[in-house]
Amino acid sequence: MALCTPTRLMAGLAMASLSGLLLGCGSGGSDRSAAASSVAVNSSAQATTSSAAGASAQLIKLNQLGFLPNSAKWAVVPDVTATRFILVDAATGAEAFSADLTVAATWAEAGEKVKLADFSSVKTPGSYRLRVAGSPDSHAFSIAENVYGAVTAASIKAFYFNRNSAELLPEHAGVYARPLGHPDTEVLIHASAATIERPEGSVISSPKGWYDAGDYNKYIVNSGISTYSLLAAYEHYPEFFATQNLNIPESNDNIPDLLNEALWNLEWMLTMQDPVDGGVYHKLTNKNFDGTVMPHQATTERYVVQKSTAAALDFAAVMATASRVFAAYENELPGLSARMVAAAESAWQWAEANPAVIYQQPADIKTGEYGDRQLADEFFWAAAELYITTRKDSYYQASNAANTTATVPSWGDVRSLGWISLAHHRAQLTAAADQALITGRIQGLANQSRSVWAGSAYRVTMQTGDFIWGSNSVALGQAMILLQAYRLNPSERDYLDAAQAALDYVLGRNAVDTSFVTGFGHKSTLHPHHRPSAADKIEAPIPGFIAGGPQPRQQDKDDCPVSYPSAIPAKSYLDHYCSYASNEIAINWNAPLVYVSAALQVLTK
């Protein structure tokens, strides 16, 4: 409950977002049975009780924040004998709606037989609970306009909280204020990156950027998809972000805060390009992961390591995208847009001349790899963005579009980011582009997720193979594709409803009855693998970060003092700091949360 106390919220967040964050805290808490209370997370011991997996199966599970008036609204109900459900007013207990539950079906991913409650037709704003005989009432949830506004804002502000080279001041960061960490103005060239002009041990300046995740390193490949997803959110829904005030240091300038935040990382990315040849270093890193310390306490030497083709292409794609977006801010940022597209083209040329430089982790470097041996998707994405920005047909031809399929986006498979951009800009493309191919690729992939959703006993898009490291970003990536299909075909409402289901999934309609976004929901992630959240001596984690989510491989189990509660794919989640394989946070998982939560706000009518 600590997370939902007003003092905690007021201390931790800007007043601007306080009222919205309170929306994220269910007002319930005393109405659940013994089954519910046994799920309680022990906040001091940092361990989820081992009975949690069994107990959550007995609960009604739904999006803990609630729904927009016109959202599809579904809840998962245990396999009780009752055949009806009731929606009650949370304050008065008065019945607001009732309907039949679906016939029970098994969600193999969780090993659970469940029924579903569909109350999509209830559109009256209010605070409600779901009641089914034989199960504890659900926590209170809202039906409200702007119900996701606060989580969108916090999920962007999380990037600010993960800023490298920044002192976080109390007026912006509240109790999470901290000294500057990692100036990165004196970074060493690692042997793997040495050139004549920049020999091993020479020094470059490469400040700013975001920490990748729970660690303090910066990786170009993962920065690529993350920064792109934020820029795409802005390109697709500029009005939504135009006036949003995140209370970050740049909030009073003339640039939307989402773009101010993206710029913090873009400025770093620009420093990662070798000005001599256009190649891009794969990462800026320590030799080893830091201990659990605050950023300013992590002072080991930092290196830029090996150029790679993947880094050059992801950099090219993002800079081409950013060049389009920042073209509108020539007065505020003179020359930036032109500099970005030039940087993109020179990285592309390096990649064409060096098409298969795979990142090989040097023996003395132990941090994240983001290694990728399949580069066709990076070539496609970079070519697509360069084509859209420059309108040069040669880039479209280089993209090899006809032979490029669509897949759910991830850091290692970025092809669909190109399809997303091509679809968004389809009216402005030259005759070289194959319009039918573009819409067909998006629809084909969206149709797969839509049919999984339609047939799912949990009414979600996730299936067994999706429970990999960062599984929550798989759900959100599926939602991003569904949202593109909906934008192409607004008469096909199922695309929007299936995307809503993915947001519902990460905010609580999942097999561990957890909102995976810190600070949001009555039972949310409390102990993410995030060094500042663990080292800051503040009980509540920094808000707005989404945890990686369940996945059964449990690569961290030897580093954990407690066991996972379950090995079943959808239940293999451990809310403990030790669990970097299920409970880390990462920029590439937060970025699609920003996109999806904002898009649903804009598109749900």
Ligand code: G3I
């Ligand atoms: O590609 C295979 C897939 O074919 C197979 O079905 C699946 C089964 O689990 O495994 C897939 O590979 C996994 C891959 O993630 C999926 O994206 C690997 O086993 C798994 O080890 C790999 O994990 C990556 C992890 O680093 C370890 O390298 C995550 O994707 C990646 O997000 C994570 O990134 C780390 C950085 O290295 C360091 N910073 C924190 C960040 C987040 O944890």
Ligand code: 9MR
């Ligand atoms: O903290 C690291 C996290 O950011 C990475 O995603 C993860 C996998 O590469 O590794 C974490 O570091 C762990 C290391 O791999 C093994 N020893 C324990 C470290 C966590 O404290």
